[in-house]
Amino acid sequence: MAVQHNPDVTTTGGTRARQHRRAWLVVALLCLFMLINFADKVVVGLAGVDLIRDLGIDAQQFGIVQSSFFWLFACGSIVGGVLMGRVPARWLLAGAAAIWVVSLLPVIWTASFGVLIAARVLLGFAEGPAAAMATSAVHTWFPADKRAIPTSIVTAGAGIGPLIAAPVLTAVIVNYSWHAAFAVLAIAGSTWVAAWLLLGKEGTESTGEPGPRAGDPTDDVPVRTLLRTGTIIGILVLFFVSYCNVALKVSWMPMYLREGLGYDATAVGQLSTLPYLGTAVFLVLAGIASRMMTKRGVSNRVARGVFPIALVFFSGLSTIAFASMDRGPLQMVLIVIGASLASGGWGVAFTAVSDVVPPRRRGTVMGIIVAVYSIGGVIAPLVLGGLVNAASTPGAGYASGFTMLGVLLVVGALIALPLINPDRDRRAIAAHARTTSDPVGIER
Known part of the structure; x- marks a missing residue:
């Protein structure tokens, strides 16, 4: 008997395979975008010591430089x-990355405190919505x-970026100058923009349980109502304390290793990669673990709430521990755990x-x-920066x-614990969408 082939099935299978690869x-x-x-x-x-010397600034002013990156970060997030x-x-995404490149250009040729701050403010504005846009x-x-x-892999780019950048940029700074490091980043950003314009686009998958479906009544629920759900409030708390951790890891960790613990520049370039390696690993492992929990029927409250909260909690305990220890391998292990676990559940x-x-x-909502x-x-x-400047010693x-x-990480995790419950809040939002007599509350 001849076997009949259905061309529609073959075509559909081929289309799905292409979509999967894309x-x-x-x-x-x-992931490269986040990197x-x-x-x-x-x-x-990474350039902190040389930059402080060349610009003639102190630790508190260096803290201002690092803080300036975030001055318009929130505005950029909302606009994005x-x-x-x-x-x-x-x-x-191509436009945002192009602005990153523009913000780096003045620092390649100029050694001015004011220009550096202006460049960091512009970069922060353009990078503000990056995580939300990529997600x-x-x-x-x-x-x-x-x-x-896939979300964890994309977010892991945030850990892989410094993991690759720290030794490369440190070598550039040591052998050339900190200006050359900014030039390398400008070239990398320009290359990504070209690749994204050629290959990147949005997909068509906006449905599928357990999340809300595109076009259903919940699409019209006001943003202010969504922001009042326990899950979103809990995530705001959890992300706020976690981002304090991220900000200090990014802005002060190399200086801490060099000034506070006494490692030399080459060692700092190598050791600075370890927290980011830990972040990348924990992000991917957390995504796999959460997926396994979901497949085994574990509730979203546990798989996507309690689990990341626990990571932040233990990150706080590790941070408290390493802050009271002397330099050594055990302290470095705790630094890596403290700096990476909090980001692992993002x-x-x-x-x-x-x-x-x-x-x-x-x-x-993600922008907010x-x-x-x-x-x-x-x-x-x-x-x-203020604490370092006012203390008897940098250490x-x-x-x-x-x-x-x-302490902030531990407290934030405990506050978020009773709040994050996606299943409960999804039901509440669906109930609100069916109710026309209560335009601002979630449920009666």
């Missing part, structure tokens, strides 16, 4: 959130129940946002989340600052 190509490009994003952030910390869904991802874009390629791993927690927030509102947690990036570098100032950070 989806993972986009994941790779967005360059964080490499841009860490370059000032508004533009998401209105401007195609191909043009929006929103990758979510358009995968159904809700399969987003944890991809998973961002997935919880998509569980609760309808696709139409997702970009705006980034805007709120970025305030930690403004405050944390300034506080640590004492760093110890006080990192102890405060550890």
Whole structure:
């Protein structure tokens, strides 16, 4: 008997295979996007000693430089959130990365405190919505129940970036100058823009359980209502304290290793990579672990709430511990754990946002989340700079600052624990969408 082939099935299978390959190509490009994003952030910390010497500034002024990156970060996050869904991802992400490149150019030729601050402010504005834009874009390629791993891979670019950049940029700084390091980053950013314009775009996957479906009644739930859910409030708290940790890791960790602990420049370039390596590993492992929990029927409250909260909690305990220890291998292990565990659950927690927030509102809500947690990036570098400047020794100032950070992480995790519950809040939002008599509350 002759076997009949259905050309429609073959065509559909081929289309799905191409879509699958394209989806993972986009994941790779967005991972590179986050990689360059964080490499841009860490370059000032790596060049800190030379930069302070050449500009004739003190530790508190260096804290201002690092804090300035976040001055318009929140504004950029909100602007980016508004533009998401209105401007195609191909043009929006390429435009943001192009502004990164423009912000780096003046620092290549100028050694001025004012120019450096202006450049960092512009860079912060353009990088503000980066995480939300990358997350929103990758979510358009995968159904809700399969987003944890690709989201974590994209977010892991934030850890891989400094992991690659720290030794490379340190070598450039040592052998050439800190200006040359900015030139290397400008070239990398320009190359990514070209690649994204050629290969990157949005996907068509905006449906799939357990998240809200595109076009359903929850699409019209006001943003203010979504922001009042326990899950979003808990994520705001969790991300705020975690971002204080990220900001100090990016802005002060190289200086802490060199001034506070006495490592030389070459050792700092190598040791600075370890927290980012830990972050990249924990991000991917957290995504895999969360996905396994979901497949085994574990609730979203545990898989996407309690799990990332626990990572932040233990990050705080590790930070408190290493701040009170002398230099050595054990302290370095705790530094890596403290600096990376808090970031490990970010991809998973961002997935919880998509569980609760309808696709139409997702970009705006993610932009607001980034805007709120970025305030930690403004405050944390300034506080640590002031503590270092006022302390009897730099080491004492760093110890006080990192102890405060550890306590903040522990407290933030405990506050978030009863709040984050995606399943509960999704049901509440659905109930609100069916109710027309209560335009601002979530449920009666």
